[in-house]
Structures are given as structure tokens and as C-alpha cells.
Amino acid sequence: MLETILQQRYYITAVLLFSIGFVTLFLHPNLIKKIIGLNLMDTAVFLFLASMGYIEGGAAPIVEEGAKASQYINPVPGGLVLTGIVVAVSTTALFLALTIRLYRQYHSVNLDVILMLAWEGKAED
Amino acid sequence: MKNHNVREDWYHRFLRWAGGEEPEGAEGPEDPERAEFQEYLEYIEAHGYMEFGAYRLMRFRQRREKGLEDPRGSLHGPPAPEPEPVHPPRHHRPGKLRNQILLYRVLSAVIVITLAAIFLVVTMNLPLFGRADSPAVNEVSQRYLEQGLEETGAVNAVTGMILDYRAFDTFGESAVLFAAAMSTLLLLHSPKSRMRTFRGPDQVLSQVGRRVLPVILLFGVYVVVNGHLSPGGGFSGGAILGGGLILASLVLGEERMARMLPAPRTSKITVTCLLAYGLMKGYSFYTGANHVGWEVPKGIPGAILSGGFILPLNLCVGIIVACTMYTFYSLFLEGEG
Incomplete structure (x- = not known):
């Protein structure tokens, strides 16, 4: 059991990071910290994928002519992580821009205050 | 209202x-x-x-x-x-909303704890870390590694994978970056917000930045151009170039950078690169799929001019990423004022 935990430490770290990010995303009222939590979740997924592709003793996949595949680590998760990073950057920028628009409207980045203000406006209708 | x-x-x-x-x-x-x-x-x-x-x-x-x-x-x-x-x-808070918020908090805590427990149990039963016999190492990666060199001409297997086998995926990624830049522009850009007057930076920052800037830009170009030979490529090199542009904006002043790279110009450059990417990749997929035979020569693996379209594709991706990073920076700076 303990040996398995030690062997799978990267996966376990990824799961813990994912949970921390998830809790932050759900429970923190500050919008900026919600975005940070989302980024933590992204990072956990990248860590999981990258450690999935590692093979013990494998070299970076800069291949030479006539080499066997077993000398190198798996290149497929590297490409997937690349895709993920780009999408994470794009969504983060979009969320931050939306947060700025919300701040201009309500003068607060606290989601509770924004909810209250929006609720007050709705109750008058 | x-x-x-x-x-x-x-x-x-x-x-x-x-x-x-x-x-x-x-x-x-x-x-x-x-x-x-x-x-x-x-x-x-x-x-x-x-x-x-x-x-x-x-x-x-x-x-x-x-x-x-x-x-x-x-x-x-x-x-x-x-x-x-x-x-x-x-x-x-109004009572109904308060109840909803309480329910939301309890539910999300329960969901997170359940998910984490499930993930941890699954983690203990995954194939062990670093083993060569894990199911993730299958015939796909074997083919990329063993025949990628002669099929794509790229020494770097990851670049050969993302810019040749899975090139349309990368095209979609570049399009996602462009779409994010455009939506940020739509959300934050206002024509009447004037450029902030440039407060000169700290003397040390300015002097060091001016000396480091050419090195950073040169390194970014190196990483982009050598993408098919060494670790790196369009995305990482483009991020370095974008960081260099942001540093230039900090050191040289926003007004100067805004004259050199105004927002319409970066958009035009990005669209041009996206179109060039689509044309090049469409050409190679079309000729390759129909066995027309007008394929781009692969060159000698390891030379700088090798790998067919991979070098120009890397350049396109690098320029797109650099422009997008700089656009994000300038827009958020504008939104700050």
C-alpha cells in the first residue's frame, strides 16, 4: 500500500491539486480566486497527462534514424498537454475580461456582493 | 434604469x-x-x-x-x-437566496469530497508510474517514434506529431487563441479610452531591460525556427516572443509600442498567419490524400530546411501566439485605466 502510494505520487499530487482547485472554484466568493482555482485544475490535468507519458529511463523524443520506440518517452501526452495549455490561457484571458466588465458594472469582484446587487435590482421588478 | x-x-x-x-x-x-x-x-x-x-x-x-x-x-x-x-x-440576505447559497455550499463540498475519493481509489488501481508496459504506450506512439522521422522529416517527434499527423488539431488551437483575443478585444477595448501617459520606469529596470530585450527576442526566434530539431516549437517560442514584446512595452513605453504594433495591425498579422497555415496544410492534405505527387520535399533530417511545411507552420504558430499574448497584455492594461 505505502509502496503503491510512493510509486503513484505524481497521480496523487494531481488529484489533490485538482481537488484544491475545485474547492476554490466552487466556494471562494472572489472571482479572481475562482479563476486561479480553475487554473489549478488545469495544471493538475497537465501534471496527470505528462506523468502518464513518462517511461522510466526514456529519453526526450528527439529521435535518431533507426531508433527503437522503447528508448523514448511517449510523445502523445506532450502534444495533448500543449493543446490544453493553449486552451487554458485563452479561457483565462476571457474570464478575466468578463470579470473586468462585471467590476465596471458592480464595483466589486466579490460574487456574493454582485449576487446581492443583482437580486436587489430584480426584486424591484 | x-x-x-x-x-x-x-x-x-x-x-x-x-x-x-x-x-x-x-x-x-x-x-x-x-x-x-x-x-x-x-x-x-x-x-x-x-x-x-x-x-x-x-x-x-x-x-x-x-x-x-x-x-x-x-x-x-x-x-x-x-x-x-x-x-x-x-x-x-433575502431568505430564499440565503437558503440557496447554503444548499450550494453543502452540495459543492459533498461533490468535491466524493470526486476526490473516487479519483484517489482509481489512482491506486492505475498502471504504475513509469512502466513501459502501461496501456498508454501503444502502437500509436510506437508509430510516431519509429516512422515519424521518414514520414514527417522532423527530428522532434512531438513537433512532427502536432504539425503533421495532427495538424488540423493545431489549426483549431490557433483559432481558439485568435477567438479568445477577439472576444477580449470586444469586451475591453473602448476607442475613447486614451493611452495612459507613460511614466518612465525605474532606471535599473529600464537599463537592464533594454540590454536583455534583444537576447530574449533572439532566443524566441531560435526556439520557433528550431522547433523541428530541438525541444520547443511554435507555441513555446511564441510565448517567449510574446513575453519579449510585453517587456518591450514596459521598457520602451506603451505609446511607442502602440505606434509600432497597434491592435488592428496585430489582428491583421494573426489572420494572415491563420490563413497561411490553413492554405499550407490544406495543400499538403489534398495532395497527400489524392496521391497527386506534388509533395514538398522532406530534406535531410536534422538540417534547418527540412521537414516539408513544418518550419513555415511553426513560424505561423509562433507569430500567432506572440501577437495574442501581446494583445492580451495591451488590452488588460487599457482596461486598468
């Missing part, structure tokens, strides 16, 4: 909104929002800090209780004469 006596058609309202104009308030010679903010500053001087949103909510409730004016207009209207300085009820 809105002072539209004559209903405008939605297109003009959308245009004004996209231009950064707030749909309500902030009109007339004296700015009521500014006056309210001045009052807020005086209030926190006297009573200690509280958030501006909470302050406005408190004022709004006070005014509604007194019935001094129409409460619908008062949230953005001129401030009421003299409210009693009562501390706001801190945790008061």
Missing part, C-alpha cells in the same frame, strides 16, 4: 456597448458616479473600510426605506441628502 425614451435598434446598442460605453449612468456635466465615489471615500475615512459594492447596497437600502426617491433610479442617480451612518447588516 435606462434612459432610452426612444428605443434604439439592437444593432446600434450593441455597437455602443462593444465600444465600451456603459449602458446607463455617467452622463451629464457632473458625474453622479464620481460624486458617489467621493462620498464613499469620506465614509470609509470615518467608519473604516468596506467594499464599494456593499456601500452602494447599504445606501440603496437606506434610501428605499426613507422613500426619498424612486428606488429604481437611486442606484445610479445622484446621492441622497444625508443618510444616517448606520452600519449595514453584514450577513443579511
Whole structure:
């Protein structure tokens, strides 16, 4: 059991990071910290994928002519992580821009205050 | 709330909104929002800090209780004469909403704990870390590694994979970056916001930055151009180039950079690169799939001019990433003002 935990430490770290990010995303009222939590979740997924592709003793996949595949680590998760990073950057920028628009409207980045203000406006209708 | 006596058609309202104009308030010679903010500053001087949103909510409730004016207009209207300085009820919310928020908190805690427990159990049963016999190492990666060199001509297997076998995936990624840049532009760009006057940076920062800047840009170009030979490629090199552009904007001044790379120009460059990418990749997929035979020569593996279209594709991706990073930076700087 303990040996398995030690062997799978990267996966376990990824799961813990994912949970921390998830809790932050759900429970923190500050919008900026919600975005940070989302980024933590992204990072956990990248860590999981990258450690999935590692093979013990494998070299970076800069291949030479006539080499066997077993000398190198798996290149497929590297490409997937690349895709993920780009999408994470794009969504983060979009969320931050939306947060700025919300701040201009309500003068607060606290989601509770924004909810209250929006609720007050709705109750008058 | 809105002072539209004559209903405008939605297109003009959308245009004004996209231009950064707030749909309500902030009109007339004296700015009521500014006056309210001045009052807020005086209030926190006297009573200690509280958030501006909470302050406005408190004022709004006070005014509604007194019935001094129409409460619908008062949230953005001129401030009421003299409210009693009562501390706001801190945790008061309308009852239904409070119950919903409590339910939400409990539910999300339960969901997170359940998910984490499931993931941990699954983790213990995954194939062991670093083993060569794990199911993730299958015939796909074997083919990429063993025949990628002669099929794509790229020494770097990851670049050969993302710019040859899975090139349309990378095209979609570049399109996602472009779409994010355009939506940020739509959300934050306002033509009437003037460029902030450049406050000269710290002397040390300026001098060091000017000396480091060419090295950073050169390294970015190196990483992009050598993408098929060594670790790196369009995305990482483009990020370095974008960082260099941001540093240039910090050191040389935003106005100079805005003259060199205004937002329309970066958009045009990005669109041109996306089109070039699509054309090149469409050409190679078309000729390859139909066995036309006009394939681009692969060259000698390891030479700088090898790998067919991979070098120009890497250049396109690098320019797209660099332009997008710089666009994000300049837009958020503008939104700050």
C-alpha cells in the first residue's frame, strides 16, 4: 500500500491539486480566486497527462534514424498537454475580461456582493 | 434604469456597448458616479473600510426605506441628502437566496469530497508510474517514434506529431487563441479610452531591460525556427516572443509600442498567419490524400530546411501566439485605466 502510494505520487499530487482547485472554484466568493482555482485544475490535468507519458529511463523524443520506440518517452501526452495549455490561457484571458466588465458594472469582484446587487435590482421588478 | 425614451435598434446598442460605453449612468456635466465615489471615500475615512459594492447596497437600502426617491433610479442617480451612518447588516440576505447559497455550499463540498475519493481509489488501481508496459504506450506512439522521422522529416517527434499527423488539431488551437483575443478585444477595448501617459520606469529596470530585450527576442526566434530539431516549437517560442514584446512595452513605453504594433495591425498579422497555415496544410492534405505527387520535399533530417511545411507552420504558430499574448497584455492594461 505505502509502496503503491510512493510509486503513484505524481497521480496523487494531481488529484489533490485538482481537488484544491475545485474547492476554490466552487466556494471562494472572489472571482479572481475562482479563476486561479480553475487554473489549478488545469495544471493538475497537465501534471496527470505528462506523468502518464513518462517511461522510466526514456529519453526526450528527439529521435535518431533507426531508433527503437522503447528508448523514448511517449510523445502523445506532450502534444495533448500543449493543446490544453493553449486552451487554458485563452479561457483565462476571457474570464478575466468578463470579470473586468462585471467590476465596471458592480464595483466589486466579490460574487456574493454582485449576487446581492443583482437580486436587489430584480426584486424591484 | 435606462434612459432610452426612444428605443434604439439592437444593432446600434450593441455597437455602443462593444465600444465600451456603459449602458446607463455617467452622463451629464457632473458625474453622479464620481460624486458617489467621493462620498464613499469620506465614509470609509470615518467608519473604516468596506467594499464599494456593499456601500452602494447599504445606501440603496437606506434610501428605499426613507422613500426619498424612486428606488429604481437611486442606484445610479445622484446621492441622497444625508443618510444616517448606520452600519449595514453584514450577513443579511433575502431568505430564499440565503437558503440557496447554503444548499450550494453543502452540495459543492459533498461533490468535491466524493470526486476526490473516487479519483484517489482509481489512482491506486492505475498502471504504475513509469512502466513501459502501461496501456498508454501503444502502437500509436510506437508509430510516431519509429516512422515519424521518414514520414514527417522532423527530428522532434512531438513537433512532427502536432504539425503533421495532427495538424488540423493545431489549426483549431490557433483559432481558439485568435477567438479568445477577439472576444477580449470586444469586451475591453473602448476607442475613447486614451493611452495612459507613460511614466518612465525605474532606471535599473529600464537599463537592464533594454540590454536583455534583444537576447530574449533572439532566443524566441531560435526556439520557433528550431522547433523541428530541438525541444520547443511554435507555441513555446511564441510565448517567449510574446513575453519579449510585453517587456518591450514596459521598457520602451506603451505609446511607442502602440505606434509600432497597434491592435488592428496585430489582428491583421494573426489572420494572415491563420490563413497561411490553413492554405499550407490544406495543400499538403489534398495532395497527400489524392496521391497527386506534388509533395514538398522532406530534406535531410536534422538540417534547418527540412521537414516539408513544418518550419513555415511553426513560424505561423509562433507569430500567432506572440501577437495574442501581446494583445492580451495591451488590452488588460487599457482596461486598468
